[in-house]
Amino acid sequence: MCVCVEGKAPPLPAMALQGEVVEWVSKFKYSGTLVSSSRDILVEVQVKVVKSIGTFASLKPIMLNKAINLGTRMLLYMAFIPPTLTLSVGP
Numbered sequence: 001m002c003v004c005v006e007g008k009a010p011p012l013p014a015m016a017l018q019g020e021v022v023e024w025v026s027k028f029k030y031s032g033t034l035v036s037s038s039r040d041i042l043v044e045v046q047v048k049v050v051k052s053i054g055t056f057a058s059l060k061p062i063m064l065n066k067a068i069n070l071g072t073r074m075l076l077y078m079a080f081i082p083p084t085l086t087l088s089v090g091p
Contacts, residue, residue, distance in 0.1 A: 048085050055084045 015022045027036040027043070034044045056063075059080060063073050 052081055052084045055080050 015024075026038070027034060029035070034047055036043060059076060062068060062076060065073075
């Protein structure tokens with residue numbers, strides 16, 4: 001149970017794993033997802049959007065190339081953009 005005093009949480013207790021002290025952090029990346037102690041999803045959404053924009057920017061020359069079939073360009077888009085948004089994978 002956590003009791004907050006004057007809007008501040010009490011200090012976290014020291015924790016050790018196999019004799020090594022574990023450091024408390026406010027955020028970390030786990031399986032491609034940013035996890036924060038505040039459980040703020042906005043930061044994670046911003047990271048995913050920025051990665052998707054970067055991925056699309058790297059595909060832009062291909063997407064604008066009229067010599068490449070539209071179907072092929074759509075397949076490339078579907079292969080890279082949705083996974084980047086949902087799984088945070090990409091360049």
